[in-house]
Amino acid sequence: MPASKRDQLLATAERLFYEQGFHATGVDRIVAAAGVVRMTLYNHFTSKEALITAVLKARHERFIASLDAAAASASPGQVTRAMVEAHGRWLERYSQHGCIMAKAMGEFAEHGTEIHALAAAAKTDLLARLEAAVKSDELDHHEGLARRLFVVLEGSNTTVALLGVQAALADTRAVTDALLAAARSGIS
């Protein structure tokens, strides 16, 4: 049973926005690639902007769900590491060309726009979860460590597009391991 037209549109738009950018992807190309007609898009979404926000929200929900699942099944004291690894798996599977939220922030940089706020909130959402993980693991230097891990994961996001997923993940893991080891031994 095929997905609903709405889901087809969301999936196709997500792929095209991610691969070619938001402005560079016209609604004509989206509907053509989704195998639907133009009015079907505007029947489900009030505008291209609404489609973009729906795409970003859906993707972010999937991302957060995978993070939370990893955290929930982690051994005690290993929540932070599990979250970092879940982030790496997400990159590997869905985000090898960079972070779509970062792209959205770049293209809709004028502050105050809903898209910019949404993408920024997605990123701070990750930071908040890292902080919660660090706290639950009872690692030293709570607040600072989470932000440092965040910086590294952000760097991982853009490095995959440049050096490939293998190298980016290996280097990311090396840095995060060092940070976690230092926090566990009380050094910083």
Next chain:
Amino acid sequence: MPASKRDQLLATAERLFYEQGFHATGVDRIVAAAGVVRMTLYNHFTSKEALITAVLKARHERFIASLDAAAASASPGQVTRAMVEAHGRWLERYSQHGCIMAKAMGEFAEHGTEIHALAAAAKTDLLARLEAAVKSDELDHHEGLARRLFVVLEGSNTTVALLGVQAALADTRAVTDALLAAARSGIS
């Protein structure tokens, strides 16, 4: 003496592209903000794409020049650290809303385009200089350390736009210091 029309166009276009994105910035707005007429732009640049590449090249040259200056005046064994600090100063002064090369890669993601290649080359250029710095400082784990520092600096690029320059630079410095200290003591 005012700058040449060409320089005015380059500076204005750089600012607008950076603040609002490449696709979102039309040539009309550029020439209006530069106080120039549209034909003047097309007299100096064959197309908007040519203007974009000229902007990126000029900015990258300035960035590399500041990196090289920092490296040249660094004490022996401190080249890598000097380069990391120069990167931080660049962020502070010119790049508080994220890396323009990353934005360019996001908006012109189709591989093969000159703009994408240019922006990617700018990033690998930084990595190459980090590798040279690590080598000249005779730090342990040459190749790996440079790539790890690169990941962190990339993360710094995007984090400034989210957490502000103060927090981003502090966290970046904490991570790079840890990496450099570990490399210096032979641990990794």
Next chain:
DNA sequence: GTATTTAGATAGATCGGTCTATATAGGAGC
């Protein structure tokens, strides 16, 4: 006097978005 800049009209393409009329599918009620 030569090169640059200005002014403004203009071209052609593409953009997001709307409209209407037709067609199709699925469930409710008999």
Next chain:
DNA sequence: GCTCCTATATAGACCGATCTATCTAAATAC
């Protein structure tokens, strides 16, 4: 099983706005 109704999808014309880019003729500057 059959009809009817409603919701959804289709096809394609159409709109105004905006986009990049060009052309020409007058003005300006070194």
